[in-house]
Amino acid sequence: MKVSLKNISKSFYGNWANKDVNFDLYRGEIHALLGENGAGKSTLMNILAGLYHPDKGNIFLDGREVKFNSPADALDAGIGMVHQHFSLVKNLTVAQNVLLGTKGLKNFFSHRDLEQIVSEFSNQCKINVDPTKKVWQLSVGEQEKVEILKLLYRKTKILILDEPTAVLTPLEIEELFQTLERLVRQGDGSSSVSVVLITHKMKEVIRIADRISVMRRGEMIQTLKSRENAVSEGASEVKLAELMMGEEKEMEVCECDNIESEKIAEESILEIQNISVRNDRKLMAVKELNLNLFAGEILGIAGVAGNGQVELLEAIAGIRDVENKNESKIILDKREISKLTIKERIKIGLRYIPADRHRDAMVGTLPLKDSVMLKDYDTNEMLVAGFLSDEKTTKICKKIIDDFKVIGPGEGVPFGLYSGGNQQKVVMGRELRLNPKIILAHSPTRGLDLMTTSFIHQLLKKKRIEGVGIIFISEDIDELMKISDRIAVMSAGVIKGILKRDEFDRVKIGLLM
Amino acid sequence: MNFQFLNTDINFEKRGNPSAFTSILITLLAIFFSLIFAAIIIKVSGGKEADPMAPLAALSAMFEGSFGNLEQWRNLDFYNISEVVVKMIPLTICALGVSVAYKMSFWNIGAEGQFVAGALATSLVALHFDSVLGKIPLLLLMMMLSFIFGAIVGLIPAILKVKRGVNEVVVSLMLNYIVILFTEYLAFGPLRDPRGLGFPGTREFSENAFLPVFGISRVHYGIFLMIFLSILLWIIFKYSKWGFELKVLGENPRAGYCSGMNISKNILLAMIISGGISALAGFTEIAGLSHRLQKGLAVGYGYSAIIVAWISRLNPFKILLWSFIFSVIIAGGDQLQITAKLPKAIALVIQGTILLFVLAGDFFVSYKVKVRLRKIELKS
Ligand SMILES: Nc1ncnc2c1ncn2[C@@H]1O[C@H](COP(=O)(O)OP(=O)(O)OP(=O)(O)O)[C@@H](O)[C@H]1O
Ligand SMILES: [Mg+2]
Numbered sequence: 001m002k003v004s005l006k007n008i009s010k011s012f013y014g015n016w017a018n019k020d021v022n023f024d025l026y027r028g029e030i031h032a033l034l035g036e037n038g039a040g041k042s043t044l045m046n047i048l049a050g051l052y053h054p055d056k057g058n059i060f061l062d063g064r065e066v067k068f069n070s071p072a073d074a075l076d077a078g079i080g081m082v083h084q085h086f087s088l089v090k091n092l093t094v095a096q097n098v099l100l101g102t103k104g105l106k107n108f109f110s111h112r113d114l115e116q117i118v119s120e121f122s123n124q125c126k127i128n129v130d131p132t133k134k135v136w137q138l139s140v141g142e143q144e145k146v147e148i149l150k151l152l153y154r155k156t157k158i159l160i161l162d163e164p165t166a167v168l169t170p171l172e173i174e175e176l177f178q179t180l181e182r183l184v185r186q187g188d189g190s191s192s193v194s195v196v197l198i199t200h201k202m203k204e205v206i207r208i209a210d211r212i213s214v215m216r217r218g219e220m221i222q223t224l225k226s227r228e229n230a231v232s233e234g235a236s237e238v239k240l241a242e243l244m245m246g247e248e249k250e251m252e253v254c255e256c257d258n259i260e261s262e263k264i265a266e267e268s269i270l271e272i273q274n275i276s277v278r279n280d281r282k283l284m285a286v287k288e289l290n291l292n293l294f295a296g297e298i299l300g301i302a303g304v305a306g307n308g309q310v311e312l313l314e315a316i317a318g319i320r321d322v323e324n325k326n327e328s329k330i331i332l333d334k335r336e337i338s339k340l341t342i343k344e345r346i347k348i349g350l351r352y353i354p355a356d357r358h359r360d361a362m363v364g365t366l367p368l369k370d371s372v373m374l375k376d377y378d379t380n381e382m383l384v385a386g387f388l389s390d391e392k393t394t395k396i397c398k399k400i401i402d403d404f405k406v407i408g409p410g411e412g413v414p415f416g417l418y419s420g421g422n423q424q425k426v427v428m429g430r431e432l433r434l435n436p437k438i439i440l441a442h443s444p445t446r447g448l449d450l451m452t453t454s455f456i457h458q459l460l461k462k463k464r465i466e467g468v469g470i471i472f473i474s475e476d477i478d479e480l481m482k483i484s485d486r487i488a489v490m491s492a493g494v495i496k497g498i499l500k501r502d503e504f505d506r507v508k509i510g511l512l513m
Numbered sequence: 514m515n516f517q518f519l520n521t522d523i524n525f526e527k528r529g530n531p532s533a534f535t536s537i538l539i540t541l542l543a544i545f546f547s548l549i550f551a552a553i554i555i556k557v558s559g560g561k562e563a564d565p566m567a568p569l570a571a572l573s574a575m576f577e578g579s580f581g582n583l584e585q586w587r588n589l590d591f592y593n594i595s596e597v598v599v600k601m602i603p604l605t606i607c608a609l610g611v612s613v614a615y616k617m618s619f620w621n622i623g624a625e626g627q628f629v630a631g632a633l634a635t636s637l638v639a640l641h642f643d644s645v646l647g648k649i650p651l652l653l654l655m656m657m658l659s660f661i662f663g664a665i666v667g668l669i670p671a672i673l674k675v676k677r678g679v680n681e682v683v684v685s686l687m688l689n690y691i692v693i694l695f696t697e698y699l700a701f702g703p704l705r706d707p708r709g710l711g712f713p714g715t716r717e718f719s720e721n722a723f724l725p726v727f728g729i730s731r732v733h734y735g736i737f738l739m740i741f742l743s744i745l746l747w748i749i750f751k752y753s754k755w756g757f758e759l760k761v762l763g764e765n766p767r768a769g770y771c772s773g774m775n776i777s778k779n780i781l782l783a784m785i786i787s788g789g790i791s792a793l794a795g796f797t798e799i800a801g802l803s804h805r806l807q808k809g810l811a812v813g814y815g816y817s818a819i820i821v822a823w824i825s826r827l828n829p830f831k832i833l834l835w836s837f838i839f840s841v842i843i844a845g846g847d848q849l850q851i852t853a854k855l856p857k858a859i860a861l862v863i864q865g866t867i868l869l870f871v872l873a874g875d876f877f878v879s880y881k882v883k884v885r886l887r888k889i890e891l892k893s
Contacts, residue, residue, distance in 0.1 A: 319771055343773030352771070360771045365764045374761065375772045378754045387752040 001062055001078060001157050001194070002027055003048065008057035010043055012417070013409040017043040018054070019218040025158065028184050028192040032205040035215035036244055036449040037421025038407040041198045042084060044215070045160045048196075049081035050074030078157035082147040082164060084420045084447065085358055088135045094118065095131035098150045118149070125152055126179055137281050139305035141168050141475070148176075152183075159183070160196045163420070165204055166446045167355075169304050169475040177208050200421075200449050202237040214243040221246075241450055269295040269469035270438050273329040275322050277311040284323070285311040287493040293438065293469040298460060300484030301473045302509050308493040309473050310355060313440045316471075317352040318342040333437050346375055349437030353427060353444050355473075361427050364416025368408070371415050372397050372430055381434075400429035404452070420447045432459050438469040445479065457483050477509055489513055539878050543870035544838070548572060550870075551863045555855060571849060578848020579841040595730040597840045599802065600814075602735045603628065603794040604843075605836040607818035609742050610663075610791030612827040614783050616750065617763040619674070621784065623666060623685030624791040625815025626692035630666045631659035631795025633696045636715055636806035639722040639799070640704065648721050652800065655722065659796040660789040666692055667788020668781065675777040693811050700806045714807025724801035735797025739833075742790060747829040759783060791815065813861075817843070820868045839864060 003025040010018040017040045025031050035041050046052045048059065050068030059066050061077060068074045071081070088097050095111070095118040111132075118131040129138070129145050138146070144164050151159055159180075165173045183193040199205060205212055213223040221243055270293035279285035285308040293299050303309055314320035315330075319342060322328055330338045337345055354360035362371040373393055376382055382392050400406065404425040408418035415423065424447050431439065439460070445453040460470055460483065474480050480487055481504045488498045489512035496512040499505070552568035581593035607624045614621035635655045642651055670684035706716035724733040750756040762769040762779055770776055794814065799806065821839055825831035846860025 317771075341773065341775075342771070343775075346773050354771065359765075359767050361768060363761055363765045363768055366760065370757075370761065373757065374768065377757045383754070386754075387748075388754065388757060 003079075003158060003194070004060040004063075005044070005048060006058045006060065008044065008047060008054045008059075010040075010047060010052060010054050012043075013413060015409060016040075016218045018047070021057070021215070021218075021220045023213060023220060024223070025194050025196060026211075027194055029210040030180060030184055030195045030197060030208055032209035032212045033196055033198045033215065034200075034205065034212060034240060034244055037425065037447075037452060038217075038419040039215040039244070040218040041215055042162055042419060045081060045162060045196060045198065048074070048158075049079055049160055051081075075154060075156070078155070079160070080151035080154060080156035080158070081160035082144070082151065082162060084162040086143050086147055088143055088146060088150075090136040091134060093132055093134055094129050094138070094146050094149075097135055097146055098131070098153050100150075102154060118153075121153055122149055125149065126175070126182075127152075137279075139310075141172055141305040144168060145172075145176075148179075156193070158194050158196070160198075162198045163200070163447055164197070165199055165201060167305070167443070167475070170477055171304070172475075173204065177204075181208070200447070200453070202240055202450070205240065206237070212240065214240065216244060216246050244449070245451060267295050268292045268331075269333055269467075270316070270471075271329065271331040272316065273331075274324070275312075275315060275328040275330065276324050277308070277315040277320055277322055279308075279311050285493050286315065288324075289494055291488065291495060293471060295469050296464055296467045297485040298464050298470045298472050298483055300480035300487040301471060301490050302477055302480055302487055303473075303490035303513055305475055307491050309490055310442065311493075312490070313352060313354070313442055313471070313473065316440060317350060318345045319352075349435070351431045351434075351436040351439045353431050353439070353441040355442040355446070357424060357427050358416075362415060362423060365414050367412055368406075368415045368418070368426060369393055369397050369411075371426060372400060375430065376434070396433070400426060400433065404429045404455070421449060421452065424448055425452060428456055428459075432463065435466070436463075436468055438471070439463065440471045442473045443475065444472070445474075477506055481506070481509075535878055539874035540871060543874045544867060547863055547866035547870050550866045551859060554862055555859065558855060558859075571855060574852050575845030575849050576841075578852070579844040592730070593844070595727075595732050597837070597844045598732050598736065599730075600843050601836050601840040602733070602739050602801070603798050603814045604817055604821060604840055605739045605833055606735075606742060606794035606797065607791045607814050608821040608825070608832045608836055609746050609829060610787050610789075610794070611815075611818050612746065612787075612822040612825075612829070612832060613759070613790065614667075614787040615763075615822055616756070616759040616827055617779060617783050619671070619780055619783055619787075620682045621667065621670065621685050621787055622682055622819065623670065623688050623788070623815070624818050625811055625813065626685075626689035627663040627666045627788040627791035628795040628798070628815045629689075629693050629696050629811050630662040630788075631792025632799045632806060632810055633692075633699065633795070634659040634662035634792065635796045635799040636704070636718075639718040640715060643719040643722040646721070651721055652724065655800055656793065656796050659792045663788040663790070663792020663795070664785040665788070666792070667784040671781050671784035675780055689811075689815070696806070696810070697808055700808060704806060706805075712807075715805045717805045722800060723804060724797060726801070731802060733797065733801030735801045738793060738797060742793070743829040743833050750827070750829065755779075755782075791818070817864060820864055824868055824871050838867075842867075 005021060005023040008018050008021045008023070009016065021040070021044055023044065033041050033045070043052065047054050050071045050073050059068070066077060068077070074080070089100065092100070093111070093115070095114040098118045098121070099114055115131040122128060122131065127145050127149055129142050129149070135143060135146065144167055148159070148161070148164070164176065168176060180195050184195060186192055197209065211223060211225065214221045272289060272291040274288050274290060275286060276284055276288055277286035289312065301309060311320060315322050318337075318340060322330070322338060325338055328338065329336060332345070332348065332350060335348070337348070340348075358364060361374070363374065373382060373388075377388060382388055382396070384392065406418075406422050406425050406429075408422050415426070418426070424444075428444055441460070445456050448456065460472070464470055472480065472484060484501070486498055486500055487504060487509060489496045489509055491513055499508065552572055555568040555571045577593075579593055579597050581590065585591075585593065607628055610627065611621055611624050635658070638651070638655045638658050642654065646654065666688060669688060670679070670681040673679040673684050674681045700714050704715045706712060706714065709716065724735055726733045750760070758769065758774045758779055761772070762774060762776060766776055798810070803810070817839055821832055821835045825835045842860050842863050846857045846863075849855045849859055850857040
């Protein structure tokens with residue numbers, strides 16, 4: 001099936017999210033869609049997937065014009081999308097989610113039947129998830145897999161994946177890519193699948209994409225023809241970055257990049273002794289774990305998602321209870337904080353950037369300002385005589401918007417309607433704004449474009465020089481090796497080993513995981 | 514053969530914040546349509562009369578009931594409108610009360626019971642102290658105790674929710690019956706006026722316990738409390754730390770929790786304030802109007818208040834406005850019953866339809882509706 005989008009335009013609140021965009025997807029290709037945060041990638045694909053209606057322009061399938069009134073229409077036509085933010089039913093099992101609303105089930109069936117079907121199907125696709133688990137118990141990475149399974153099960157011919165790799169570990173990414181390639185290359189052509197892949201990671205693009213399209217500020221800038229052409233046309237990371245950014249100049253950064261990290265202060269700013277934490281399934285996720293974070297260092301934590309990383313951070317932040325409060329210690333800047341509330345920990349300078357920002361770190365239904373105020377609404381920074389000051393909060397918002405180049409539909413619009421990357425920028429802006437003692441960051445650059453990612457890295461390094469201790473969790477080992485002073489490898493709820501900067505080595509880290 | 518079909522596509526799409534003008538227009542249209550709808554209901558329910566204009570006559574009787582007629586205006590007789598204001602006071606205060614709980618998405622349906630609890634507390638104070646205390650301390654004591662009673666009634670669903678996760682809608686609704694029936698029992702039994710010749714209620718309080726009124730009207734000083742509370746809540750919602758917490762917890766409790774807000778504490782506090790405020794309406798009603806506790810006190814302000822709060826999007830000033838509109842309808846409904854011999858419940862029907870039309874109107878304000886015709890050709 002060949003898809004053509006012709007002259008697609010779409011505006012929100014008077015701003016163009018897509019302007020006169022043309023886009024072709026050939027049968028059996030993997031087509032990467034690139035662009036900075038807010039460039040309009042998700043919007044364009046949402047239009048193809050029937051979620052939005054274009055203001056202007058047409059969609060053609062194999063030369064025939066089609067109109068989709070809903071995602072269901074698009075699905076019937078064989079087009080399915082995995083969104084940046086998942087749409088799974090949290091309280092149902094994986095099997096139920098995959099089979100939800102599909103035809104061809106018997107009238108009566110047991111859980112075991114469903115699980116059987118899904119487990120066979122997932123083996124066949126080589127996408128492994130436990131069909132009996134409830135979705136809320138899954139890591140983000142596992143949820144991504146369920147989404148893909150769901151579409152594959154519906155015999156989708158055109159798979160649109162909106163930033164799937166942002167949440168996956170390198171191994172999972174490799175797995176996913178192999179699956180995608182198998183799907184795309186298989187068969188005689190009529191049964192083969194085409195894939196649109198939205199991502200910010202250049203390496204992946206060059207590795208897997210047959211063709212690459214680049215968007216900027218709502219417009220389609222260029223489509224690099226075939227894989228060979230793409231390479232000969234110089235589809236290097238540099239070239240692509242140039243296409244994405246255009247004339248824009250880099251964001252303000254400090255010169256901290258060249259300050260190397262030989263010296264780590266001997267002083268611990270955070271000491272974790274012997275803590276055990278349970279996950280949502282009530283299983284022990286963190287087991288008698290010990291960890292030291294020095295002032296002025298970035299401590300990367302590597303590991304496959306779901307090995308207790310989230311539980312560890314939440315326990316430090318006070319969001320999750322520590323099981324063995326009496327035998328364990330969490331010491332922040334020489335002060336035992338195990339008994340403190342979340343708020344008290346925030347006040348003494350603990351900042352937490354959670355992985356699931358939609359759920360934990362922002363209020364999508366309210367304007368941007370409310371999310372900016374979320375943690376500091378009760379500090380003098382935002383108050384005048386005990387009352388919230390519009391003037392002060394507006395100023396703080398404006399500063400974040402300027403510093404981080406936040407692009408979005410504007411003031412009064414619900415923050416949830418900002419593009420994924422822009423939401424993350426605001427959350428980061430909020431957490432880095434003040435002078436924290438420690439920062440716990442889970443995948444803080446997830447979904448951010450190149451420039452913003454490097455901007456965030458710079459900012460974190462700057463904080464580090466100021467003596468802040470930073471725990472940085474990421475599934476991207478390259479990113480960890482780039483930014484960390486030390487890397488701790490976490491697996492099955494314990495720290496398996498800690499490497500110093502001069503010992504960094506992908507293989508070594510991989511083995512420990 | 515060649516068939517041609519016209520196929521319609523209807524699409525809904527979210528659009529920007531509606532301008533003030535469109536919002537007002539839609540609101541007026543909603544009221545207009547609900548009146549038409551009411552006319553139809555009147556026609557159907559009073560169907561024996563042949564006069565086709567009967568529904569309109571009934572509606573105009575209704576408005577005359579609420580606003581008075583020209584004759585009265587010429588004589589500077591504003592009795593009817595003053596009666597609207599009398600109804601507006603408890604309605605507004607109850608709506609303000611529930612709006613506090615609704616701000617954090619705690620669905621308190623118990624304003625009616627909290628209102629009655631406030632009335633009971635007021636009466637208890639008045640019956641015991643109206644000849645002992647001076648006016649000001651007496652009124653203050655009445656007010657305080659009614660707030661406390663309302664807060665206690667409000668706390669019950671809150672505690673059950675926090676401790677046991679019990680659904681607050683069921684609990685707060687059931688509590689209404691308990692509180693109302695218990696209060697009626699007291700009014701009939703232990704508190705009944707022994708010299709009342711069988712009158713179902715307490716004795717009338719001494720004048721010490723009366724809220725002052727304006728001139729010869731029945732409009733009492735409860736109106737100041739109403740205005741004060743509106744302003745207070747507006748400030749709380751918009752500019753206070755607590756208001757911010759309520760708002761965030763109402764929209765995304767998990768994010769609020771992760772940012773250090775205490776969900777349980779806020780549920781309890783919100784229900785103390787919510788129940789307490791609704792109970793203050795009971796205080797003004799007793800001290801300002803009836804001056805005794807009697808049967809038939811709960812006439813549904815607590816329920817109408819839910820609709821008012823909802824329609825007003827929990828904005829205290831809009832609550833004032835909508836309470837006024839609803840009071841016009843309620844007062845008009847009384848009039849209908851008297852002149853047109855129609856059931857008073859017509860007023861409730863109109864209230865309900867206004868809510869539906871406003872919600873439907875809201876939908877059209879925030880969504881673009883695109884209708885497209887397209888031809889489909891079928892060959893056979
Ligand atoms: N439903 C919506 N309502 C209002 N504005 C929207 C909506 N969806 C997108 N936008 C705006 O349109 C622009 C493009 O957004 P889009 O989500 O397509 O960007 P993107 O390229 O996917 O960015 P990212 O990499 O951050 O996900 C943004 O400015 C965004 O705020
Ligand atoms: Mg996007």
